[in-house]
Amino acid sequence: MTATSVPLQTAPPRPATPRWYADAGGVLAASSMLVVVALWVGNRGLQDFGMTSLGRLTGLIASDLLLLQVLLMARIPLVERAFGQDRLARWHRWTGFSSFWLMVVHIVTITLGYAAAANANVFGELWDMIWTYPGMLLATAGTLLLVLVVVTSIRAARRKLRYESWHLLHLYAYLGVGLALPHQIWTGTDFVGSAASRAYWWTLYLVSAGAVLVYRIGLPAWRNWRHRLVVTRVVPEGPGLTSVYLTGQRLGELPARAGQFFQWRFLDGAGWTRANPYSLSATPNGDQLRITVKDLGDGSSRVARLQPGTKVLVEGPYGKLTGETYTGGPVVLLACGIGVTPLLSLLGELAYAPGEATLIYRARTESELAFREELEWFATHRGVRIVTLLGPRGPQASWLPGNLAGHTDALPRIVPEITGAHVYVCGPEAWTESARAAALAAGVGADRLHTELFSW
């Protein structure tokens, strides 16, 4: 990597994400929950309170959460820009497990309630419900699929599975959610009697399915067809690091910003179906894109063997670690290891004055520091202060090397102007957490503290 290929042009900045995006998302999610609870109250949920009524309520909330989960992962641009994918993925996991347990409560309470009303044996009643109630066989199959998805997503099981297998199994959740719909419409007390609530429920399901089709399949397909990315150069950057340069058609119209990432699929043979998230490691300049990949095993070692001309499929751009709210003034970038890549692209885009930007770069050893020439270029031409923090981790969790971990005031001592600065953090999860904590402790406002986890 030579300094001459550092992109000088900055991409035309996209307008900042309006603050109301997050409000709208939150209000819509809360309203959907309110509607189902109101339906339950309106259909004598409170007056008839008992096992069956509780079963209805948990069933309604569980299915609403299932739909919210689908929407959280549907890559809807408004949602992505408002919350960021790392947060959405965490919420997805949380709502997933909550809806699963509510579904379990729903099944148990409905069975107990119906069995008590019919004076029947609980297991006999369950058997009877599965085989004779409208849509219940489908719902049973749907439940089994959701159980499969939850079991394979428990961390211990998840680690044992190949990503491809886990992902394929996870797709059965869509089928599970869909199969659960008929029994709600055909037997649910809150839907049987009311055409309006049936219409509402259908709309919710169709909107969720539509969002997945449009934003997870349609939009990426259209972007790939339009931009047709290909590999132009593959450059070794240092031990285990490889940069890939790509070009394509009409790249200036690809709405990517510095600091964002794509899901990448290189069409270089078997195994291409697995997508990997890599950040842009250079500012997108309308002609080329660059990513830098660290060899972590699985898919990433293939990147070093890519040939120029290889076709590439992407999903994205995603990510909130952008300069869209930066309007000048001091800026501090905290990088750990390969986390430096999105920050490097931000260094090229942000409009800071000489002396205003500081990059704090954490690595275990000096040989693990990457992009030296490029960083020197930024130091010389843009007046960026580069601070490297070298050394192994200490026993306690800290963003500092072990020998410095006791210095809780290290951040304001390295960067006295930190309080008024925009701060960008990228690195492994635990490190990012403690770097965030240090920045907050130094008085950085949460609205100026930007982080993105690249492992989730």
Place this chain on the structure above:
Amino acid sequence: MRRITLWMLSTVAALVLLFSYRTSTNSAATAATTSVVTTGDGTSYTGDTASTRWGDVQVRITVADGKITAVTVPVYPSENGRDREINATAIPQLVQETLAAQSAKIDTVSGATVTSDGYLESLQSALDAAHLS
């Protein structure tokens, strides 16, 4: 065959089988028409079959001298234990109310709204056939 092909084939097969089961499609039963049978006790009028979410309901009334003298419900939802339980109490109640009111202007039975609605629909067609209001 590749494993992915096998997976997809099995998934489609399982779905086809699931949807072949009778509770997995929402097919409405065809409505039977009214029928009239005269016996010594009066004339029987059988109402249309009303399809409900839980099954069909059909009401038969016996009319003598312009009065409803008997009501029977030959068809009502009894597919599962819960339906049988609910309707065992709801149907005598509906019959009783019909005989008392001599019309379809009766209250639905709470907890058996679906059957009640079907009952009223079928009763009304039987009343229409008997030219009673």
